Amino acid sequence: MNVSTTTSPAPTGLAPLTLDVLPELVEILSQSLSPDAEQQKRCEQALKAMECRENFPSCLLELLIRRDQVERSARWLASVHLKNVIACNWRTRLQGCISSEEKHRLRQGLFGLIDEPDAQVAVQVALAVSKMARFDYPKEWPDVVERLVVVIGQGRAEMRKIGANIGDASHPVDEVVRCRLDATERVLQRAYTALHLVLKELSSKRLAADQKSFEALCAGMYESLVGWWMEDCGSLRPGVLERVLLETKCVKLMVVQGFPSDSKTLELSDRVQDLCPFLVTTLRSWLEAAVASRVGDPTGEPI
16 A cells, blocks of 8 residues: 655644554554553553544554454454544544545555455444445445445356356365355455445435435446345355345345335335335245254254
8 A cells, every 4th residue: 555655744743654653553553452451541542642643544554454464453453443533534624634645545445455354354344434435425436336236246246156166066166166155255245244334324314415316326226236135035055144134234225215205205116016025935935944944953943
């Protein structure tokens, strides 16, 4: 990542942070987990002193990018601090605000971490992306949702390709294929998590212009997302069920918030009419499968 190495004064009058500060930043983050209350207090003060300097968010991002060089706990704390800094300072015009150049760097860098292997760090990355999208969509970041949908589409295509090879006797399932499958499943899970959080943020905006923008967004991707959701509802594999839950949340947000309410139009919603029979049939099949899984189990718990 290209963090500025100049020493020109920042808006706060302090020199911008450079990559040279990363070892110190890692040490502060690691020591902030100390059970010593005094040590924690000193680390908090050190972090607050850094927060008001230009490039602080970019330095946190750099720690996330260097997956193999930074201790897991330090990376997780860096992701939490980065998400909080974005939530608090993204739109502020006060001292210590994030420059337009740095915002662009953060948008691109965080989106590149959508496939983050660490589940806890991935959640913080998705939350940070959703906060940026709330402030920047559609003017500053018009393609954030489109890019997430593209990642999902590519992941699903890869899953179909892997599945076809697994079903072919001439392509035995080896460790390499299994790793590809797991990695693709992870990317899909992360992308759906980010998409759900972004849609949740955008759907909660109440200005008329923002609501119209969200309606236009939903109209453009509704068919694809619902089609994928219906496709996944036919599988009962654990990994797919977790994905279906996220997809269901996305579909719910689009149906409820992305189209005119029937309470205002006083007309039946075609989308609800189309979805309800399929949803009822799917839930019935899942219930039957859950009951069948208990047969022969003396504990009464699903096998």
